[in-house]
Amino acid sequence: MGNSEKLMNQIIELKITAKTLQRQSRKCEKEEKAEKLKVKKAIEKGNMDGARIYAENSIRKRNEQMNYLRLASRLDAVVSRLDTQAKMTMINKSMASIVKTLDSSLGTGNLQKMSETMDQFEKQFVNMEVQAEFMESSMAGSTSLSTPEGEVNSLMQQVADDYGLEVSVGLPQPAAHAIPAKAAEKAEEGNISRRLTELKGRGFQFGLWYLFWVLVVILDVQCFMLETQDKRTVLVEMGICISVASSEIQETTVGDENVVFVEGTLSSNGIPRLGSLHSQQGSKGSNQDAAILYQGFGMEDGSFCGIFDGHGPNGHIVSKLVRNRLPSLLLSRRNDLATANPVVNDEDYGGNEGKLDGELMSTKMFNEWNEACVSAFKVMDKELKLNEKLNGSFSGTTAVTIIKQREDLVIANLGDSRAILGRITDHGLMAVQLTTDLKPSLPREAERIRRSNGRIFALKDELHIQRVWLPNNDLPGLAMARAFGDFELKDYGIISIPEISYCHLTTSDQFIVLATDGIWDVLSNKEVASIVWSAESEEAAARAVVNGAVAAWKNKYPSSKVDDCTVVCLFLQKRKQHQQVLP
Structure with missing residues (x-):
């Protein structure tokens, strides 16, 4: 596999992960709305302690939603940079043929050919710039395990006002010396920017690969959760x-x-x-x-x-x-x-049909x-x-x-x-x-498996079915020569190509x-x-x-x-x- 193909595979996996994060963001948004409804019901019953807990959950889900979106945005920015690198590679490869064509055109004085060649090159470069012109920076955040008292009280009051309810217990006001939300957000943003600058100083490549592998793990877990949480399997978006x-x-x-x-x-x-x-x-x-x-x-x-x-x-x-x-x-x-x-x-x-006969x-x-x-x-x-x-x-x-x-x-x-x-x-x-039918009995498949030290033989009670076995164990007896999974046999001739x-x-x-x-x-x-x-x-x-x-x-x-x-x-x-x- 060439470097270009490896890079494209990495871009694909990063895009998949970004979509998974966006899906999680939408899930958190639904859960936030559900918690708000619980706040309303608790206030109606006069259960202010319960309402406060539900309000905290709602705020937490809102923060999670925003953090998922921010992380997806950052990942999209990484994908954009990788796309730019791929396009630059493509441009570099095309430069040799462009220069050769221009040299030939100069020798013959064919100005029209020179113009067409430059138009072709500029079009590729413009396409590359359009893809590279993406978000260069985005805010980062982490999910807080606690929620500010002022936000909880504000949300409870908002829900009560929306549904025409009266809060039976007075809500305490935030302390006078509390840091204003905007000022706190600005300070946090400055801190994040400083940390990002330090990360770039230590090497962007290290940060990129670390983020990539962490998110691949997240993707794998979420794919499995989609399979197991809902008995009725739903097709991935x-x-x-x-x-x-x-x-x-x-x-x-x-x-x-x-x-x-x-x-x-x-x-x-x-x-x-x-x-x-x-x-x-x-x-x-x-x-x-x-x-x-x-x-x-x-x-x-x-x-x-x-x-x-x-x-x-x-x-x-x-x-x-x-x-x-x-x-x-x-x-x-x-x-x-x-x-x-x-x-x-x-x-x-x-x-x-004029060119390819349809x-x-x-x-x-x-x-x-x-x-x-x-x-x-x-x-x-x-x-x-x-x-x-x-x-x-x-x-x-x-x-x-x-x-x-x-x-x-x-x-x-x-x-x-x-x-x-x-x-x-x-x-x-x-x-x-x-x-x-790609079975072990097919000569070309059997040759590859035996060359990789896999064994092929049929059981006594089903001589018509050839199976693949490990070199030193009578396992697993696979009746096909290619498959997804079966990783114990991937070193012994079973392939997923x-x-x-x-x-x-x-x-x-x-x-x-x-x-x-x-x-x-x-x-x-x-x-x-x-x-x-x-x-x-x-x-x-x-x-x-x-x-x-x-x-x-x-x-x-x-x-x-x-x-x-x-x-x-x-x-x-x-x-x-x-x-x-x-x-």
Whole structure:
């Protein structure tokens, strides 16, 4: 990994942390309002001691809110400086070609070429200045464990006045010699400025890295809290991305927390929902599958599909953490790359038929998505490893994701889940497999694992399933060659680098299906395609596939435990007629 890529990864992680701090600020704001209502109720009951306690809590929450915002602001300033450094690196690299072009133009006397070259350079420099022109300083603060008596009394009086209540017990006034609030704030600000100056004197780099690692820990803890505090998992806010301002989150009404449908603001202009998700728990224990369908991803008619099959003691946690986190990582990384390489327009998506014949995504766009996927998957795996509340030694998840941008698909595959494409031909409906099942039995995967001293063999009672084991222990017996998590095996050939492929859609392509191995173990590609195509509606397609797989498990393996079954269906256009699947 080059220095430039490392720097961009650091910028991404800092932006993520800043968003987490802003989310905490909003949470504190809600809690402050709740405490104010408690003050009102306590005053109504004549409980002045209780009212005072609630007022102190309210003030404390307000201070916490401001401190979170200040810290997020400071972090944004750090990100701005890092962005400036990245842009300066880009400018330095372009200087060599600029000088060479100018030298050539001077030799030929081509003034027009000289002017165009300088315009190109100045445009890059202006873009860099716009990004660097950010907040250079911000106030800092710390959450006080005590609250000034005057503020408590003032808040209680304010609440009483707002609701027309009479305070039954007189509120003491602050001492006459108390330091005025503005003077105290000014003195504190001066003290903070002095401390910041001293920090800069000792070296800005030390302070930057210290802040960075502290906030990464905060982020990891908060990600875990989002997972565990609320039994119904809510998708992490997609606030970092440039192309999606916000998201309206809608969970499908399937009665579980394993599948999530997200409708971004970019998809709100009358685009119908042409997709469905469904998950059913097997008989092995808790449902460790997770899935997402994000409509309006990156652009108005863009989509993101993801399927995640967890395994191990904490597989159910890992799969949902990845589902909730990966889409925002992909978008933020893609937008950072687009910012570093400006002039992105319709031509870059193959929209200009005169130049690109409207057939393929440009090499530039595919390379950006390819790099975004690799980088986002690495960051995702790193976050899981840094999460102190999560033991991922022998727990992990697969991942199959599809990014649809207009008529182009970028597919990223990690593990043994699978994606297929339903395509109409002259002979009927054909199922096209979009991914390769990355299992230890695959020669290239087995070679990498054995080269890293990992062992591969099958158990006596299931000779058809090759598994990965530690060099000196018969653990854990992983049935896939790539995965998020499973950190005890990361030194023995298990990797989290996805296999990325590309597909250009045509008018013959009808739908995409992503499913965990609970489906593919009992149904073939063409059987799944046939079920989807014959479903009553787009909304019923995913459930129909799951029901078909459950029935097949009972018929084919009546004595075996049924695996978790999860499906995502994305229809590319309204179905016109049902056709027969190719034999």
